[in-house]
Amino acid sequence: MASDPTLAAPIITDDQLLSHWQGHRRVTRRVLEAFPDTELFSFSIGSMRTFGELALELLAMDVPMLEELIEERPREYQPPTANTKEEVLRMWDEHTAQIDALWPRLPAEIFQQTKTVLGQYTSKVYDRLWCVIDNETHHRGQGYVYLRALGIEPPPFYLRD
Amino acid sequence: MASDPTLAAPIITDDQLLSHWQGHRRVTRRVLEAFPDTELFSFSIGSMRTFGELALELLAMDVPMLEELIEERPREYQPPTANTKEEVLRMWDEHTAQIDALWPRLPAEIFQQTKTVLGQYTSKVYDRLWCVIDNETHHRGQGYVYLRALGIEPPPFYLRD
Secondary structure: OOOOHHHOOOOOOHHHHHHHHHHHHHHHHHHHHHOOHHHHOOOOOOOOOOHHHHHHHHHOOHHHHHHHHHHOOOOOOOOOOOOOHHHHHHHHHHHHHHHHHHHHHOOHHHHHOEEEEOOOEEEEHHHHHHHHHHHHHHHHHHHHHHHHHOOOOOOOOOOOO | OOOOHHHOOOOOOHHHHHHHHHHHHHHHHHHHHHOOHHHHOOOOOOOOOOHHHHHHHHHOOHHHHHHHHHHOOOOOOOOOOOOOHHHHHHHHHHHHHHHHHHHHHOOHHHHHOEEEEOOOEEEEHHHHHHHHHHHHHHHHHHHHHHHHHOOOOOOOOOOOO
């Protein structure tokens, strides 16, 4: 099909960005579930953080970032505390609902605006969102190695439903 | 700032998508460089593939996918062969240049069209591209664990320049 510049077809829509993120979050939830309770906050490789600690980092970035963008009120990076898989999964599900509720409140033009979030990062908003998703993918990849090292088959990476 | 629907601000532009991808590819190149030659195709954890094999998977998807999308000629998934870090880095750099050269030939409206690529995957093109980038981030996260297990400090994940 020939290119038609008058189409102004989007590369990606905001709904698609949200769906992609929540798809990743479903995979990460399955990785959390796959960990034995006893290993989530104890097992690691090469002096890295446990997967439980990595999940708390993710929870410190997702909803707080959206709240800061929408409310235009500075937020600090502050991971929540938890010591059990049950607590992490409960917070994960709360954030899933909060992300869905907050997302429609992002103004259409915000994605190309430059913002500082969580007192640390300044870039265009699409890039901030994408870096948070990338950070989840990066750390979840590490969780896959932990599961394999524990002799546990991880959930398929490519199934996002 | 109030939302102005007449702005039709993009979430992300095609140039930004390319920059994001090439930024990730620079990080992956640094991870490849950080591996000792002797470990790239021998070290792994939990019966997983070596980071060298994972890199060959990435090279089987990036340029072939773009060529298939642009030429509308079916391509198969076929990883290249290599046994040394030098060979992988040479192919990596060739693909960096090829991606930059191919990218402007993607028609503006293709990102929202549904295509099958590499004989395996069917979805909208933005999703195909994003899944290839995600796959790189996922496997590179695994490479970080390998490096840490080898006692090697990986390059910063968040520096993309």
